[in-house]
Amino acid sequence: MSVYYEGIIILACVNLLAVLGLSLLTGFTGSFCFGQAGFMAVGAYVATLMTMKLHTPFAVSLLGGMLAGGLISIPLGYPTLKLKGDYFAIATLGFAEAIRLLIENLEKITGGSRGIPSIPTRTSLPIILVVTIVAIIMVRSYISSRHGRNCVAVREDEIAAQAIAIDTFRYKQISFVINGLLAGLSGAFLAHYVGFIQPSMFGIQKSTELIVMVIFGGMNSVTGAIVAAAVLTGLPELLRAAAAWRLVAYGAAVVFIMVIRPQGLLGTWELSWKNIQRLWQGIKSIGSHTNKAKA
């Protein structure tokens, strides 16, 4: 496989890890997070500094970046997850901007706005692919567990969730931490793939891109998030020949989906044995109908 295509797949996996967390937090738990890039930045910088300053092995740096993203979610979630709806989104937006500015101003440690160059590029396709697949399986498993059901119950109706003894705040907090862990991991992979990080990579544009992926794929579908991350990472690259028009096409694709299917590409559909069998039954019955019609 050419290095070019390999690169696209790696970037899609980087995005997918961050989108997976968002899908759990925003799609399934219902807390709209607009600051995903902030968590990615924390993961990216912590992992990079561990590699460059402490010379830790790659795996340890990844773990460090991941934990940093998760840990920072705890004190942040405590006051903000009590906010309702849009206010939580605004708080996370503010957090991400604060992180970006903090990185810009802590020049001695982070290199300021010029960033950190020549990070050892250790992210390889097999590693990130395996990690991403494991993450997908774990998130899917979580969502189908009693804890996952409780998360969705919180999104559906908080008062009703409380009435059946669900500690709504705790479940939001857990989703927020899992989201932070995945975003931190995503940032750590990104830094060790690109080999260079700077604060402007983690601006509001990145957060928007990620939340668009979740909405595009379908808020209630992990499969949708995967498809969206793959399509929306790949699309601008495939359209490279169209030069400046490619971003227009990207925007148009998003608008098109939102108008045609407000619930997202896949809505609530998940890839599973049961659903594949159902799909197959559906196709077969259409086939038999047309056969009958011919007869």
Add this chain to the structure above:
Amino acid sequence: MALLEINQLNKRFGGVVAVDDFNLSLEESTLQAIIGPNGAGKTTIFNLITGIYPPTSGQVKFNGDVLTGQQPFKVAKMGIARTFQNIRLFPEFSVLDNVRTACHMEANYSILEGLVPTPRRMREERELTEHARKLLELVWLADREEELARNLPYGHQRHLEIARALALEPRLLLLDEPAAGMNPDEAQQLMEFIREIKQKFNLTILMIEHHMEVVMGLCDYITVIDFGKTIAQGTPEEIQANPVVIEAYLGVGE
């Protein structure tokens, strides 16, 4: 000792006194009703018991423990389940998942076991699904378990909400207008049903209801409130004969 004791409960919203000096004592295994005109403060009392609002003053005791100031999920954990006047199901969940979600306390597996399925998780999930199916059978919804809750007809949604409340295995069940929107036949059926579950699960029930046939036919004791104030308490016979109640609520027959 009464299972539920409410002492001098008050709730003000700004200048409006929604609940004024409310007292109630509910013995184990009895069925009581709170009746009164719309806006009298009945649902507010339920919201005060379940911790949705903090009271302005007064105290609610359940089984000897003070409930006042507890968060709603803790109140539910202590054994008080409720339904809502305007039905609060999880609309995007299947019928089965609505009840399965409410069974969550029967399983003990941890967050980590949520990420990675273990034999214990699978066993506990199987058990709680079985329990949920039994409850659905009880409310005649066993054959619709895969439908989305929001697609159910109104009456079935009410039944599903009761099944979900029963999934908590509560000691006290609070029913907020269970017969709302039902015709006399359906109300009759509901009465039978409430009697049946009360017996079967050894429940204590407090209900808010406007259907007088249901209230008079089912309850051991009735509290009538108007503008937040308790205007009468007594057995169905006493209430029906009480001139104050007749004037404020029941109305005078021709």
